[in-house]
Amino acid sequence: MSGRQGRARDAGIDDRVLAVAARSLASNGYIAMSLATIAEEAGTTRQALYRRxxxxxxxxxxxxxxxxxxxPHGAELADPYSALVAELADYQRGVSQPGRLSLVGTMLQDTTDPDVRARYRATVVAPRRGRLSDILETARRLGHIDADADLEIALTMCTGCWYGRELAGxxxxxxxxxxxxxxxxxxxGGRTPD
Structure with a gap:
């Protein structure tokens, strides 16, 4: 057996690279994201980055x-209005983190890899919309809102108004x-609690 061992793997490299890559993706967009620059900023080599x-x-x-x-944060769906407020508060906290809103813009660019965009939709967008949809469907089933309420448009309004406000400055x-x-x-058609 040779006494030669490889260099110990730097356990923190993944976290450093992902943090730098997240900033780059949000601020520069997908097409301008440079693996060489990310490796340099993260204090590693391109080879180490490409291995991962x-x-x-x-x-x-x-x-x-x-x-x-x-x-889901466990807000009781028996009180869908409170669950809606809690979900929107959680959304506001998430989208207000540094780089998150820029990342939304990156996902809308034509130059973003379609697989990356699909992953973003499945990982970030779909779960949120699913929870909001469940809240609104429960409210309709319990008779808290109109039976013919337009939940499709309401679902888009829940988060879309945040983006509109941001774009307006x-x-x-x-x-x-x-x-x-x-x-x-x-x-x-619902009545909010006093």
Whole structure:
């Protein structure tokens, strides 16, 4: 047996690379994301980076995986209005983190790898929309909102109004989750709690 051993693997390299890649993806977009620059900023080599993520799309997908939505927070669906407020508050916390809104813009660019965009939709967008849809469907089933309420449009309004406000350059309104939930709830024929 030869006494030669390989160099110990740097356990922190993955975290460093993913942090740098997340910043790069959010600020520069997918097409301008440079693996060489990321490796340099993370204090590693391109070879080490390629061993872990052979393609730029693989690294971008790994960044998206770190954004994976958590399980529902346990707000009781017996009180769908409160669950809606809680979900919108959670959304506001997430989208307000540095780089998150820029990442949304990156996912809308034509130059973003389709597989990366699909991963983002499946990992970040679909779980949130699923929880919001469950809340609104429960509200309709319990008779808290109109039976013919347009849940398709309401679902888009839940998060879409945040993006519209950001694009207009308006500051975040105070109590945005409660105010948004109230507006949507009333538009769907519901009465909000006092």
């Amino acid at each position: 993520w052979p393609r730029k799309a693989d690294l971008a997908a790994a960044v998206i995986k770190t954004l994976e939505e958590r399980e 308006d500051p975040a309104p105070e109590r945005w989750p409660e105010r948004t939930a109230t507006l949507i709830w009333r538009a769907l």
